[in-house]
Amino acid sequence: MTTVRVVVAGAVFHEGRLLAARRSAPPELAGRWELPGGKLEPGESAPEALVRELREELGIEAEPVDRIAGEWPLKPGYVLQVWTARLLEGEPRPLEDHDELRWLAPENVGEVDWLEQDRPAVAEAAARLRAG
Numbered sequence: 001m002t003t004v005r006v007v008v009a010g011a012v013f014h015e016g017r018l019l020a021a022r023r024s025a026p027p028e029l030a031g032r033w034e035l036p037g038g039k040l041e042p043g044e045s046a047p048e049a050l051v052r053e054l055r056e057e058l059g060i061e062a063e064p065v066d067r068i069a070g071e072w073p074l075k076p077g078y079v080l081q082v083w084t085a086r087l088l089e090g091e092p093r094p095l096e097d098h099d100e101l102r103w104l105a106p107e108n109v110g111e112v113d114w115l116e117q118d119r120p121a122v123a124e125a126a127a128r129l130r131a132g
């Protein structure tokens with residue numbers, strides 16, 4: 001039996017905007033934009049992993065709110081799940097894995113070059129932001 005590992009990413013909302021993060025590594029992904037997140041560790045739930053990853057990578061405290069329906073394939077053996085999250089505390093800084101961050105208004109989410117696999121969730125996140 002093969003176990004599929006989950007990568008969880010956050011559509012972090014604050015003041016009507018969505019947080020986008022530009023990857024600095026690995027070389028094949030550097031320069032592309034993503035919803036920040038990472039792999040679940042053994043025993044972790046997706047929301048727990050998301051809280052940890054956002055703390056480690058961006059130095060923020062965030063609260064997962066809702067899962068965005070869907071699951072997107074990554075490299076073999078990995079799938080991406082996305083949750084919306086609310087910024088609770090801190091100003092995001094690119095501490096690990098990223099070299100630039102941007103808060104995008106919903107009408108501006110198309111301005112950055114998102115990783116393909118993130119695009120459906122980004123579109124849904126922008127629609128939720130527009131709906132208020």
Ligand code: CDP
Pocket residue numbers: 007008009029034035036037038039040074075080097115117118
């Ligand atoms: O930090 P950790 O090693 O746990 O995970 P990561 O390197 O940030 O992400 C693991 C894999 O998921 C990488 O191949 C990323 O490209 C992919 N990923 C993605 O496609 N979209 C995201 N929003 C986050 C990660």
